[in-house]
Amino acid sequence: MFIQTQDTPNPNSLKFIIGKGVSNDGPYEFLNEKQTNIPLLKNILTIRGVTGIFLSEDFLSINKSQDEKWENIKHIVISLLNEYYEEGNEFIINKQTTSGDQKDYGEIENKIIKILETKIRPAVARDGGDITFKEFKDGKVTVILKGSCSGCPSSTLTLKQGVQNLLCHYIPEVKEVLAV
Numbered sequence: 001m002f003i004q005t006q007d008t009p010n011p012n013s014l015k016f017i018i019g020k021g022v023s024n025d026g027p028y029e030f031l032n033e034k035q036t037n038i039p040l041l042k043n044i045l046t047i048r049g050v051t052g053i054f055l056s057e058d059f060l061s062i063n064k065s066q067d068e069k070w071e072n073i074k075h076i077v078i079s080l081l082n083e084y085y086e087e088g089n090e091f092i093i094n095k096q097t098t099s100g101d102q103k104d105y106g107e108i109e110n111k112i113i114k115i116l117e118t119k120i121r122p123a124v125a126r127d128g129g130d131i132t133f134k135e136f137k138d139g140k141v142t143v144i145l146k147g148s149c150s151g152c153p154s155s156t157l158t159l160k161q162g163v164q165n166l167l168c169h170y171i172p173e174v175k176e177v178l179a180v
Helices: 039-045 074-086 107-126 155-170
Strands: 004-007 013-017 028-030 050-055 059-064 129-137 140-147 176-179
Touching: 013 074, 039 050, 039 074, 050 140, 107 129, 107 155, 140 155, 155 176
Parallel strands: 140 176
Antiparallel strands: 004 013, 013 059, 028 050, 050 059, 129 140
């Protein structure tokens, strides 16, 4: 199995493209080994310097501390991933999505979510991250940045010049976009 790695705009995040399914239950982010019972993720999170893992449908990205070098982490992660998939596993997170968890949003919130899902999220995923809607209140959209976007030096610029400009263009009620 050949696992590709891809640099992201965040120098402390690396995207791992496995060529197999990663999560069939939506995106997940784990910042420490206590947040998961999955042995593979626990092992990756205990590697010296690893500060988080973001899992998407077909990739995962790993964040590291600034003082650790990728060559100390990358080969261990690739080895663990190869071993995991060679054992016959098809997904790291393999659950059925429940539709009962969805919230009822108003017209503006639904427009915001649609733009985030169709126009912004795919671009953010290419860089190893994710963006999700949190709330809309008083003209301000609050989003959650995960994966490579979390802690990325260019995420503020992307948020203001990319996400905010796009949402303001399509939805006049939107005045500002903030990340938590």
